Amino acid sequence: MTSKIFLENLKIYGYHGVLPEENIIGTYFILNVEIHADLWKAVGTDDLNDTINYAEVNDIIHEEMKIPSKLMEHVVGRISKKIKLAFPQITFIKVRMTKTNPPMRGEMSGVSVEIEKSY
Template sequence: MTVQIELETMKFYACHGVSPQETRVGNTFVVNLVLTAPLEKAVASDDLEDTINYAVVYEVVKREMAIPSKLLEHAAGRILAALKDTFPQLLAIELKLSKLNPPFGGDVYSASVILRESYG
């Protein structure tokens, strides 16, 4: 049995971007994750040791978001790699990273990248 864990709308203030303004002032970013893993043991045991700890997932994402990147793709790729390193039992990760109010002169709520990776 595989289980999907979804963490929605994790908000971070970070300095990702190409322009000097973005890297100096920063912006609000939103991360959404779907993690797929074989967690049938947790379904039966009700034991935190048998699942993926959401708090640890959040800390991994927070740590990677604190490292400035020019591109959303790069930041998202780092998050994916760090999650897989931390949780080798993951079978798949879907990550959406959004920059709110991107600074390119239009009325746009967000600009996003979506990465999907399957393992094994």
């Protein structure tokens, strides 16, 4: 059985980007995470130890977002690896990160990077 956990539209201020001003000024990033794992045991036990603790996943995301990086790919990769390390029962993870105010011409709601991996 596969179950899914979603963290949706998590808004965090961060300092990621290639341009020097992005590391000084910062901007908001929106993160979405999808995790697959067999969580059927938790259905019967009602025990947090039998599932993925999404509060811990949230903490991992916040900690990794504190570390400035040039590339969103780097941040998303770190987040994905740390979550998998904390919860080895994960069989699939997808992390999407959106920079809400990229320093580019034109009006847009953001630029996103999404990485997914099956285990």
